[in-house]
Amino acid sequence: MTTRRKGKSSSMSSPRKTTNKGIIPDSGHSGEREENTRPTDNTAPSSFFKLWTSAPFVVIFAIMAIAFALGLQHQSQGMDLADNIINLLQDYSGAVSDVPSLSNWDAAQMPHKAQRQKQRRRTSKEVNRRLAPTLSRNMTVLIHDNGESTPAGSLYLEPKTTTSIEELKSAVGLVIDACHGGTCRVFDRYGYEIKALGALHDEQLLFAVPPSRHFVWPAFEIGHRVAVPGVTSSLPGHPIILETLSDSPRVFMLENFLSAEDADEVIETTLGITAAGFALKRSTTGTQGAVVSSQRTSENAFDTTSPVAMKLKRRVFDLLGMRPYVETWADGLQVLRYNASKAYIPHMDYLEFDSNADHNFDSASPGGTNRFATVLLYLTDVEEGGETVFPLGEPLEKEMRTTQEVQAEARARGRAADLKPGSWEEEMTETCISRLAVKPRKGRAVLFYSQHPDGRPDERSLHGACPVVKGVKWAANLWVWNGPRFGHSATSLAKEAEGKIQAVFSSAVEGVALYWETTRWGKMGPGEAELKAMTYQGHKWNVRRDEGDEHGAVLASWTIEAEKAEDGIIKYRYEG
Numbered sequence: 156m157t158t159r160r161k162g163k164s165s166s167m168s169s170p171r172k173t174t175n176k177g178i179i180p181d182s183g184h185s186g187e188r189e190e191n192t193r194p195t196d197n198t199a200p201s202s203f204f205k206l207w208t209s210a211p212f213v214v215i216f217a218i219m220a221i222a223f224a225l226g227l228q229h230q231s232q233g234m235d236l237a238d239n240i241i242n243l244l245q246d247y248s249g250a251v252s253d254v255p256s257l258s259n260w261d262a263a264q265m266p267h268k269a270q271r272q273k274q275r276r277r278t279s280k281e282v283n284r285r286l287a288p289t290l291s292r293n294m295t296v297l298i299h300d301n302g303e304s305t306p307a308g309s310l311y312l313e314p315k316t317t318t319s320i321e322e323l324k325s326a327v328g329l330v331i332d333a334c335h336g337g338t339c340r341v342f343d344r345y346g347y348e349i350k351a352l353g354a355l356h357d358e359q360l361l362f363a364v365p366p367s368r369h370f371v372w373p374a375f376e377i378g379h380r381v382a383v384p385g386v387t388s389s390l391p392g393h394p395i396i397l398e399t400l401s402d403s404p405r406v407f408m409l410e411n412f413l414s415a416e417d418a419d420e421v422i423e424t425t426l427g428i429t430a431a432g433f434a435l436k437r438s439t440t441g442t443q444g445a446v447v448s449s450q451r452t453s454e455n456a457f458d459t460t461s462p463v464a465m466k467l468k469r470r471v472f473d474l475l476g477m478r479p480y481v482e483t484w485a486d487g488l489q490v491l492r493y494n495a496s497k498a499y500i501p502h503m504d505y506l507e508f509d510s511n512a513d514h515n516f517d518s519a520s521p522g523g524t525n526r527f528a529t530v531l532l533y534l535t536d537v538e539e540g541g542e543t544v545f546p547l548g549e550p551l552e553k554e555m556r557t558t559q560e561v562q563a564e565a566r567a568r569g570r571a572a573d574l575k576p577g578s579w580e581e582e583m584t585e586t587c588i589s590r591l592a593v594k595p596r597k598g599r600a601v602l603f604y605s606q607h608p609d610g611r612p613d614e615r616s617l618h619g620a621c622p623v624v625k626g627v628k629w630a631a632n633l634w635v636w637n638g639p640r641f642g643h644s645a646t647s648l649a650k651e652a653e654g655k656i657q658a659v660f661s662s663a664v665e666g667v668a669l670y671w672e673t674t675r676w677g678k679m680g681p682g683e684a685e686l687k688a689m690t691y692q693g694h695k696w697n698v699r700r701d702e703g704d705e706h707g708a709v710l711a712s713w714t715i716e717a718e719k720a721e722d723g724i725i726k727y728r729y730e731g
């Protein structure tokens with residue numbers, strides 16, 4: 156195995172300027188694969204894609220002819236080639252060059268048939284399981300620091316020296332300092348952890364994720380689009396498309412994330428919630444006791460358990476490469492309603508380190524947790540206004556406007572929305588007009604990260620909800636934490652909610668997980684924190700053998716009996 160280490164890779168300081176054109180594959184490989192792994196220009200499909208999508212048969216024929224010719228001379232080499240082609244298909248299943256550009260989202264067409272088939276291949280639940288545990292051939296892989304768009308170095312791997320995933324991980328440790336000793340997990344560029352060497356292929360981009368950190372989608376460049384493989388989308392045949400809007404702050408647009416029916420169901424479910432602490436009411440801020448703020452004028456509700464909320468919460472974890480789903484790592488789905496003029500001043504989603512003495516919010520420190528990423532779902536179109544604005548993000552389309560023009564437009568919007576002249580809402584509108592702002596569209600979602608890949612809070616993640624000018628904006632967000640969340644919001648409020656019981660679960664033995672019906676709640680064991688849940692009389696909880704994403708055999712079941720609760724709390728312990 157040979158290691159090549161480049162100068163310390165760095166984040167794109169100016170995404171528009173930077174591309175990873177500088178990658179030079181190890182000798183012996185044409186540059187063509189890297190050319191294709193590079194972000195694709197929306198308007199100019201890469202030459203490979205043009206050929207593949209416009210004339211697949213020509214490509215297949217050419218491939219077969221080469222494979223056959225090689226096979227005659229050297230059978231195993233022909234097999235390698237065939238393997239490589241399959242890998243190639245898997246890798247490119249997510250690269251999108253033929254979806255419409257941002258300004259043309261409405262026209263989103265069906266992906267090309269070949270691409271759909273590739274999508275299905277990848278969607279099969281656990282790609283790694285079907286793959287050989289060994290390397291198929293000598294190959295070069297490019298090693299990226301988590302979340303980085305350019306590689307830190309490359310590794311030349313040979314089947315005879317790299318015989319296990321552990322060896323791959325140790326090799327990665329030679330390239331990436333934070334992975335010294337082989338401590339990192341290795342992900343492909345779609346957020347799938349590599350668990351079998353057979354999943355690797357030549358010139359693949361690999362992302363090294365240090366222990367207790369999570370995969371972060373690389374930005375590549377503004378406008379880079381990926382059809383996300385393996386994550387359920389709103390419509391069969393239409394993959395979720397993740398488009399880079401900004402590198403720093405790290406913001407992505409997600410198209411096809413949820414269907415119109417799902418959006419309607421979230422709203423209907425929300426309007427039906429009556430429990431105190433969950434039902435729709437004027438939004439609050441703060442962790443020490445929620446306070447109504449003049450700078451957050453929306454209404455919100457928490458939907459923690461409805462089937463549609465559970466489905467979307469799991470989808471978000473999948474999209475983030477956080478598998479399996481862990482209930483205690485996210486706040487409930489927070490549903491938001493903004494009537495005309497309502498807004499939320501620019502803020503961070505992560506909580507201040509000293510916001511509560513009982514919790515370590517320093518997410519970069521061992522055991523510290525805080526909000527890591529936000530996925531914001533738009534449940535309605537909004538006639539005018541209501542954008543999610545990132546004041547530190549570059550606008551997608553730069554318009555040459557003077558400050559006076561921007562101010563005049565903000566005032567006009569303010570009048571239309573009935574905003575108080577000189578109010579923070581009117582002032583914010585200037586930012587909405589001139590900085591990175593995402594227009595709500597039903598079914599669309601935005602992903603942004605509140606933490607750097609190493610867990611430090613990202614102060615550039617500042618964002619807010621622009622005042623709605625015309626119409627009503629319904630949205631829902633899921634705040635995903637980098638570990639078990641602080642039990643403030645939904646959970647502690649829920650204690651007060653009528654009829655609910657706080658259940659606390661633990662296990663004296665390793666290798667088991669808690670499930671609420673078919674929903675995985677989390678891992679249990681002597682080394683794990685107790686799992687907590689708000690639950691009802693008659694709810695059934697299962698202890699299963701922990702088999703990750705799969706449902707292991709049921710080892711024990713508990714049915715909630717309200718009369719056994721003391722002070723509204725009931726404890727269950729699995730003794731094995």
Ligand SMILES: O=C(O)CCC(=O)C(=O)O
Nearest residue numbers: 499542543619620630632
């Ligand atoms: O509604 C939006 O666009 C943003 C909402 C938000 O940032 C929040 O609720 O934390």
Ligand SMILES: [Fe+2]
Nearest residue numbers: 502503504618
């Ligand atoms: Fe927010």
